[in-house]
Amino acid sequence: MQKATFAGGCFWCMVKPFDQFDGVESVVAGYTGGTVPNPSYKTVCSGKTGHVEAVQITFDPKKISYEQLLTLFWRQIDPTDDGGQFNDRGLSYRTAIFYHDEEQKRLAEVSRDALEKEKRFPKPIVTKILPISEFYKAEAEHQNFYKTNAEHYEKYSKGSGRLDFQAKNWDRGRPDRSELQKRLTKIQFEVTQNAATEPAFKNEYWNNNAEGIYVDIVDGAPLFTSSDKFDSGCG
Numbered sequence: 001m002q003k004a005t006f007a008g009g010c011f012w013c014m015v016k017p018f019d020q021f022d023g024v025e026s027v028v029a030g031y032t033g034g035t036v037p038n039p040s041y042k043t044v045c046s047g048k049t050g051h052v053e054a055v056q057i058t059f060d061p062k063k064i065s066y067e068q069l070l071t072l073f074w075r076q077i078d079p080t081d082d083g084g085q086f087n088d089r090g091l092s093y094r095t096a097i098f099y100h101d102e103e104q105k106r107l108a109e110v111s112r113d114a115l116e117k118e119k120r121f122p123k124p125i126v127t128k129i130l131p132i133s134e135f136y137k138a139e140a141e142h143q144n145f146y147k148t149n150a151e152h153y154e155k156y157s158k159g160s161g162r163l164d165f166q167a168k169n170w171d172r173g174r175p176d177r178s179e180l181q182k183r184l185t186k187i188q189f190e191v192t193q194n195a196a197t198e199p200a201f202k203n204e205y206w207n208n209n210a211e212g213i214y215v216d217i218v219d220g221a222p223l224f225t226s227s228d229k230f231d232s233g234c235g
Contacts, residue, residue, distance in 0.1 A: 001025060002061050004069050005032060005098040005132055007054040008077045009085025012145040013157055014055045017076050019144075023063025028056045029142045032098060032135045041139055047091045054098065056135050066104055070111040073097065075170050076162075079115065080123040086161035098132040105129060120169065 008014045011029035019027045031039050034051030044051045057069060077095050078085060084093035097112075099105040108129045116125050137143075146153040157163050181189055191198060198204075 001058050002066070003100055004057045004059060004066060004104070005054055005100070005135060006057070006069075006073045007033070007052040007094065007096040007098070008073060009053070009093045009095065009162070010088050010156075010160065011053040011055055011138065011142065012153060013160070013162055014053075014076060015144060016146040016153075017072055018055065018057050018069065019146075021064055021068075021072075023060045025058040025060065028058075029138045029145070030054060030056060030136050031092075031138060032056075032133055033096065033130065034133075037134075039136055041142065044092045045090070050091070051136075052092050052094050052096060053138075054096070054135070066107055067111065070097070070108060074111065074115055075166065077127070078121075078165055078169070079112075079125045079127040080121050082126040086165060088160060095127040097127065097129045099129060100132050105131075 006014065015027045015029060018024050030053075031044050031049075031051040032054045034044070034049040036043065036049040036051070039049045039051050043049050044053065059066075059069065079095060082094060084090050085095065097108045099108055112125055112127065112129065141148075177193060180193060184192065187198060
C-alpha cells in the first residue's frame with residue numbers, strides 16, 4: 001500500500017471523489033503543512049498554525065495508480081486560487097500536493113505542467129507541490145462527512161460554489177445535440193444520446209485492456225477505472 005496526500009479546500013468535499021474507486025483502501029481527513037503540533041479544527045481555521053485541510057489516501061498501486069489519483073485531484077479544485085477554494089477563504093483552504101517520495105514529486109510536476117499546457121484556465125496554476133510533513137487526523141465528526149451528514153454535504157457542495165465551478169471548468173456542460181452529431185461517430189452518438197447499445201464483440205472497446213480511468217466521451221467525467229472491469233462473457 002502507498003499513501004497520497006492532497007489539499008483541495010474543505011476536506012468534507014475531498015473524500016468522496018477518491019473513496020468510490022476500487023484500490024483506495026481509505027481516505028482520511030486531516031491537517032498538514034503546519035508548525036503547531038496536534039492542531040484542532042478550530043486552530044487550523046484560525047489560520048495561525050500554518051496547516052491546510054487535506055486528505056490522506058491509502059491506495060493499492062496495482063489497482064489504481066498515483067497518476068490516476070492526480071487526475072481526480074485536479075478535477076476537484078480551482079488550481080488558480082491561492083487564497084482558498086471557492087467560497088471558503090483563508091490559508092487553511094489553499095490547495096497543494098504533498099509528495100511522499102521523489103517519484104510522486106516528479107509525477108505531480110508532470111501532471112501540473114500538462115494541465116498548464118491545456119490552457120484550460122485564464123490564470124496560472126498556483127497549486128503548490130510540497131514534501132509531506134506530519135499529517136494529523138481530524139476529529140471524528142469530520143471523517144466520511146459525505147456519508148454521516150449526507151444532506152448537509154450535498155447542500156455545502158453546491159452552496160460553496162465547488163459544483164458550479166466543476167461544471168463550468170471541468171465538465172464544460174453538455175454540448176447540444178447538433179454539436180455532438182458533428183463530433184461523435186454514429187454509434188457514439190446513439191449510445192450516449194439515444195440509449196442505444198453497442199453490438200456485442202463488434203465495438204471499439206469490447207476487448208480493450210488498457211489501464212487507466214475511463215471517462216465519458218461527451219464531457220470527460222470519470223466513469224470507472226480499469227480495475228473495475230470484468231469479463232461478463234457477453235462482449
